[in-house]
Amino acid sequence: MHKGKGMKFVGDSRISAERKPNTSKDYSEYPGRTEAFWPNFLLKEWLAGSVFLVGFLSLTLAHPSPLEKMADPTDAAYIPLPDWYFLFLYELLKYEFASGTYIIMGILVLPGLAFGALLLAPFLDKGPGRRPHQRPVAVAMMLLALTSVIWLTYESAANVNWEQRAEANKPVPASNVEIDTEHPGYAIYENSCLSCHGGELEGTAGPSLVGIDYTPEELATIATDGIGSMPPDQFTGSDEELDQLVEFIISVNEEAK
Structure with a gap:
């Protein structure tokens, strides 16, 4: 024991006996990582997300999604379409192996296998690397899913005359004519x-x-x-x-x- 130092006792040897101020770690030795994740980086992410959310909500209020005309049960030529993010599933049901007597394949089995595979991708490829070439199984499954969705959506949208459909399904404007109910x-x-x-x-x-x-x-x-x-x-x-x-x-x- 050095002179003038005295003795210090702690309950756990892993706990430093010196008090340290509650400050962020010094990341200056790591290029590109000069701030702590909490709260500096995360606060920026929250602010950016809030700006996007407010902008998105303002856009939906200013330009609400257009509605088609009222359903006409006498119009046998009308073909209903799902929203754009379900067009790939709509297109899938046009193939013989996913329609008719095999409709269960199209509405349950194939989508279930596809989304189930994506859910299991992190467990099937447990490589430590983060680069794409180091995670071949997960990357291949994601590319296959993305390509399938884009192709099926394109095929479905290409067969629809959107201009004619929009013209035929314009929302009905409000009437400004006063109706004589006594007539x-x-x-x-x-x-x-x-x-x-x-x-x-x-x-x-x-x-x-x-x-x-x-x-x-x-x-x-x-x-x-x-x-x-x-x-x-x-x-x-x-x-x-x-x-x-x-x-x-x-x-x-x-x-x-």
Whole structure:
């Protein structure tokens, strides 16, 4: 024991007897790592994530996702599509080995095996290295999954006429026409046409009746015989009621001009 040093006792030899200030480690000897992960680096990550989240939420509020028109049960030509991030699964169901009698393969077995393999990838490749060539199994599985998703999504999207689909499924604009509910033809319209053409003739499952260019005779013929995807015999009232219905639709269009 050196003179003047005295003796120091600690309960655990692994604990330093000298008190040290609660400061971050000195990373200056490691190029590119000059700050502590907590709280310096992590705080920056949180701030960057918060800015992105606020921006993303602001974007969704300013530009909400567009909706298609109301579902029309009489339109047999309409082909529903899932959202873009499910298009690859939609495309998978078009192949013979994943559809028809093998539909279970397409909706359960193949997706289950693919996502299960990705889940097990870290356990199948336990190499200590972090570079891609040092983790061949995990990298190969990820590249195979990524390539499959991109290819199936591309194949699905390439077969859709997006311009025609967007034009056919434009959201219905709000009507600015005041409807005369006291008109004798309104009650007839309400019973025969409202479910498809909307309470303000703006169109829902059927097209809008505001801004159309038909004569009274043509409207009467359409109401009884149908047109396009509209089936016949939608109106089954008397001739007098048909005249009142046509007169009501004409009056609404005259007001809209």
